[in-house]
Amino acid sequence: MRAEKQLLTKEYTTRLNASPFFIVVGYQGLKVEHLTELRKRLNKAGAEIHVVKNTVFRIAAKEAGVADLNGSLTGQLAVVTGQKDISAASKALKNFAAEFDKLKLKFGYLNNQRLEVASIVALADLPSLDVLRAKLLGLFNAPATKLAILINTPASQLAQVIKAKSEKA
Numbered sequence: 001m002r003a004e005k006q007l008l009t010k011e012y013t014t015r016l017n018a019s020p021f022f023i024v025v026g027y028q029g030l031k032v033e034h035l036t037e038l039r040k041r042l043n044k045a046g047a048e049i050h051v052v053k054n055t056v057f058r059i060a061a062k063e064a065g066v067a068d069l070n071g072s073l074t075g076q077l078a079v080v081t082g083q084k085d086i087s088a089a090s091k092a093l094k095n096f097a098a099e100f101d102k103l104k105l106k107f108g109y110l111n112n113q114r115l116e117v118a119s120i121v122a123l124a125d126l127p128s129l130d131v132l133r134a135k136l137l138g139l140f141n142a143p144a145t146k147l148a149i150l151i152n153t154p155a156s157q158l159a160q161v162i163k164a165k166s167e168k169a
Contacts, residue, residue: 005056012052012060012079019081023093023108023120027051028076030102035078038096038103047082047089066109077106085129086110094124 016022027035035049042049054073082089086108097103108115115123126132 008056009060009063012057013063015081016060016064016066019083021082021086021108021110023080023090024072024106025078025080025093026075026104026106027078028102030100034100041092041096042080042089045082045088045092046084047080047092049078049080051078066112072107087123087126088128090120090124094121
């Protein structure tokens, strides 16, 4: 393999090892300005997209410990990786694919488990990680709030009765 291909392979291997997920998309027919817009949307979601040669990516994926991708890599492909949650990246891809039907979701991997298109779309429909955390904290906080109200209610009612008696006298 040529030195520049080895360098590219090493770069992609590093990128795959650093990311908990990757999503492979077909971009055939997309114009440069559309791809630039997709890059901006993915950047807001904490992800990035890179156009990759199939052979180079196949070798990088094998070196990164991903299962064999021989039959999966066909056509013009780009790979989305990121450091944050996969839900935000897949949501950005799903919305972009709805606007520009040239973008095709192919498959993905999350923690070395293969994701098909239906799984990626299902992840896109999930709320963001921050929203899920807020809902969970709300669930934990609700019983404590109700308990505090129940404990304080008799005392406040007693105070109101005493106040009413003092005003009568």
